[in-house]
Amino acid sequence: MDVFSDPLNRDVYITGFLWILKLTLAGGVGALVLGVVLAAMRVSPVPVLRGFGTAWVNIFRNTPLTLIIFFCYFGLFSTLGFSVVDDIDLNNFWLGVIGLSVYTAAFVCEAIRSGINTVPAGQAEAARAIGMTFIQTLTIIVLPQAGRAVIAPLGSILIALCKNSTIVGTIGLMESSNAMKDLINANGNAVIPIFLVFAGTFAIVLIPTGYGFGWLANRLAVKR
Amino acid sequence: MSDEALIVLDQVNKYFGPLHVLDDVSLTVAKGEVVVVIGPSGSGKSTLCRAINRLEPINSGTITFDGKPLPAEGRPLARLRSEVGMVFQSFNLFAHKTILQNVMLGPIKVRKEKPAAVRDRAMSLLDRVGIGNQADKYPAQLSGGQQQRVAIARALAMQPKALLFDEPTSALDPEMVGEVLDVMTSLAKEGMTMVVVTHEMGFARHAANRVVFMADGQLVEQAPPAEFFANPKTDRARDFLSKILTH
Numbered sequence: 224m225d226v227f228s229d230p231l232n233r234d235v236y237i238t239g240f241l242w243i244l245k246l247t248l249a250g251g252v253g254a255l256v257l258g259v260v261l262a263a264m265r266v267s268p269v270p271v272l273r274g275f276g277t278a279w280v281n282i283f284r285n286t287p288l289t290l291i292i293f294f295c296y297f298g299l300f301s302t303l304g305f306s307v308v309d310d311i312d313l314n315n316f317w318l319g320v321i322g323l324s325v326y327t328a329a330f331v332c333e334a335i336r337s338g339i340n341t342v343p344a345g346q347a348e349a350a351r352a353i354g355m356t357f358i359q360t361l362t363i364i365v366l367p368q369a370g371r372a373v374i375a376p377l378g379s380i381l382i383a384l385c386k387n388s389t390i391v392g393t394i395g396l397m398e399s400s401n402a403m404k405d406l407i408n409a410n411g412n413a414v415i416p417i418f419l420v421f422a423g424t425f426a427i428v429l430i431p432t433g434y435g436f437g438w439l440a441n442r443l444a445v446k447r
Numbered sequence: 448m449s450d451e452a453l454i455v456l457d458q459v460n461k462y463f464g465p466l467h468v469l470d471d472v473s474l475t476v477a478k479g480e481v482v483v484v485i486g487p488s489g490s491g492k493s494t495l496c497r498a499i500n501r502l503e504p505i506n507s508g509t510i511t512f513d514g515k516p517l518p519a520e521g522r523p524l525a526r527l528r529s530e531v532g533m534v535f536q537s538f539n540l541f542a543h544k545t546i547l548q549n550v551m552l553g554p555i556k557v558r559k560e561k562p563a564a565v566r567d568r569a570m571s572l573l574d575r576v577g578i579g580n581q582a583d584k585y586p587a588q589l590s591g592g593q594q595q596r597v598a599i600a601r602a603l604a605m606q607p608k609a610l611l612f613d614e615p616t617s618a619l620d621p622e623m624v625g626e627v628l629d630v631m632t633s634l635a636k637e638g639m640t641m642v643v644v645t646h647e648m649g650f651a652r653h654a655a656n657r658v659v660f661m662a663d664g665q666l667v668e669q670a671p672p673a674e675f676f677a678n679p680k681t682d683r684a685r686d687f688l689s690k691i692l693t694h
Contacts, residue, residue: 348502349539349598353553353605354529356522363556368543445542446587 226413227420232406239402240424246319246388246398251381253324258331262369263361265336276332284329288322288390295322296394312396319391327384334376338369343447371443378436382429399424449478452511453609453640454499459508461494461664468494469505470664476609479638483651483672486661487687492644493536495661496613499642500531513608529557532602536614538594540586546573546597547582553605565604572600576630592623599630609640616647628654648691652676660684 226232264276283291295318299305307317342365350360370377389400397405403421407414454476461469468491476482484492497503499510501517501524510517512531518524540549550569554560573579576596578589586594595615602610612631616624628650635641635654645651651658651672658675660668662683668675676692679685 343537343539345535345537345539346541349533349535349541351525352500352502352528352531352533352535353601354525354527354557355553356525359556363552364541371543446585447542 226406226410226417232410235397235402235405236399236420238397239399242316242391242396242398243385243388245316246323246391247381247385249316249320250323250327250384250388253320254327254331254380254384255377257324257328259335259366259370261328261332262335262339263366265332266339266361268357280329280332282329283326284333286326288326288387289393291326292319292322292390292394295319315391315394315396318394319388319396323384323388323391327380327387330380330383331377334373334380335366335369337376338371338373339365341372342368368445371440371445374440374443375436378433378440381436382432385429385432386425451478452476453478453480453513454642455509455511456495456498457509457511459495459498459505459510461491461498461503461505468664469498472508472661472664472666474659474666474669476640476642478608478640480656481635481639481641481643481654482657482659483655484642484644484659484661485646485648485651485687486667490661491664492661493613496611496642496644499609499611500528500533502533525557529553529605530608532605532607532610534595534598534602534610534612534615536617538586538591538598538618540594540597540601542586545583545585546578546589549586549597550601550604553601558605569600569604572603573597576600577626590623591619592626595619595623595627596630599627599634603634609642610634612641612643612645614644614646616645646691648676660687662687 227236261276261279264272265280267273296315299321300314300318306314308314346364346368347360350364355363389398392398392401399421403417406417410417452475454474456472456474459469459472460467472491472495484495486492494503498505499512512527518527541552544552547566547569550572551562551565554565554568555562570579570582573582576599578593578596578600581589581593586597589597615631616627619627624647628647631641631643631650632654643650643655655672657669658672659666660675660679660681660683668679668681668684670680675684676688679688
């Protein structure tokens, strides 16, 4: 454990996980918003929107995340010249957030859609019968109940997102897996301890996250 | 009850695939009239009821509400539905909202009324149906009869021009049927326009202005309740009544 007594190494470790935390939070918000919109599209009465939602899910759910992140960097940024900010690290971060959001939204969409199927048809009928529009029925009656039915699977998606965010390392962000690689390269005698610390950090944060979502799912379940 | 027609169905046809569920149905309901629709299962009673606020679109014919034909889709249809209350067999209270929120939601979200005023009205409606003291509970915490009375209060909160009841007591335990019928009877007495699909012959006898008998998607016979129950004119109505009234 001598590796982590060096403040410089500790700094690499902390910076790495701070990137992971930021990627997970920003990607999670992006994926949730996008996923809900996509799910709404997929259940809408408008064929074009339904088609768009279906196409999105089929394209991004079935493309390796590494390719999507690569495309964000080499396609969006290098070729098309799209950049969010001038700072190179921060720009890579946002490109990563875009890739993670776009990819994870496909899974969020499908989870929410399966949640919508748990809401009895009578709920939407009653909402329409008192004069709610399609959007009102969806946002006030159906989605809140659907969301509460899929808290546990959304938790799994968040956990997967957190681990997936290490892939943003492939476009140069010094997140945890790049940090680990650097530390291993510089400390060949401590490969196993370094590996255990990085893996353990993920486990220590993610295991309670999973239980937390399970607890939340029970607490917020809609009683019928 | 006035002579002015509120709901007019003219030669309405509806198919579920090859099944002809509404076969050339024409029916006029006057303002303040209570029409009870009876008939065997699968006769199209519920479909008729649901067609009036277009929860079930029809294939041909016209339905007119308060002088205007039913709008096809979108906001005009939503506005029409807000004027026609509906009470379902399975209550369909919003499961994630409290009783009070269930009643307040329509006026606030659909009519954009001020929450404070709506709250007072909702509470007095809940008191009226005898559930004022349960306002903060969730639907699943109430009995079926209580839930159905909340559903009636929710429909009334929109101050509708007419109320549609789709077998409102069929999912209830027998001892709870009475409390729901009591509320419906008092509404009928106050002059609410009501279309009630039901198997409760007692309610049809004492609260209806007119009984409509349906079979196989057709409107077979209609008459004031006393006349209908004493002297059904068609064989099918006689047959139906003999099956339900002999025990």
